Amino acid sequence: MLKTTAAADIPSAVDPARWQDYVQLLKPRVMSLVIFTALTGLFCAGVPLNPVLAATSILCIAVGAGASGALNMWFDADIDRLMRRTRGRPVPAGRVQGADALAMGITLSLFSVGIMGLAVNLLAAGLLAFTIFFYAVVYTMWLKRATPQNIVIGGLAGALPPAVGWAAASGAAPMNAWLLVAIIFFWTPPHFWALSLTTQDDYERAGVPMLPVTSGEPATRLQILIYSLILVPLALAPAFTGLGGPIYLAIAALGGIGFLALAVKLFRDKARADAKRLFAFSILYLFLLFAALLGEHVAGVHPLALLR
């Protein structure tokens, strides 16, 4: 579907814009997940960290994520207005002008990439720039309204922060960094589709071709199951590649069983409550996986390297 309403058509602000509205443009909840996964990548690199440069890296990644959020809210204001979940956002609600969100997004993008390049290293800056571009342009402008594979391909943007963190710490992005990226990449479809099974009326009204809208609920439940079957073994892999230790292995194994059980139940029983349960569990699952890796690396627990 083509974008029919330009962001400039959004009515001018009626309520005064408070500073909190500009913070909301940065999608602070998404930002907190990005910070957490980037921090895990930073520590997993296993190199001595300069605290100032480590903090600067995390700040740049957080601001970069916020900038893509602002650009997304600018471009998507027309469809955000049509969906219950998003109609209270500052631009569709008329508290912040679309042009202001655009200006803020561009300024913060330049700031975050520029500081990352000058203070940390060019690989991390390049990966951060690619992440912002991928979310704001490839996902938001090209894919979201065009294909039900929007969140599969676009999920790469949300998956990249651990690699940016790793590159910021070490100046390189080895296989283990991309393994973390792959885990988030394959986690995104079951996570998002479980949510979209409960909010598909919203997407239908806004004309966003989410999988439940275009292919129906049975196909979506099958796709959730397929991606879960790829994700769970993949999440065990860090214990075999010298990245995860015994705590990680235990969490990946137990969490994986829980994830698969919920995906199978959703596929079989077709209940919306199961979709909600899987959505909530997917957040806990990813959080625990990355918390285990972060905790092990901070505490100095030796990784298992079962394949070495």
Place this chain on the structure above:
Amino acid sequence: MSDPKDEAEAFRKARSGRNIAILIGLLAFVILVFVITLTRLGGNATATGF
């Protein structure tokens, strides 16, 4: 309908909040550049061996 006086006051308060947020942001930026410069200069000065 809301009182125009209250409305003006709400706008003034919101603007003042935005101004303070921008001030804090700019100060944080200046401090960040200063600290990064010290860190990078410090590292390079010891690396040269002079």
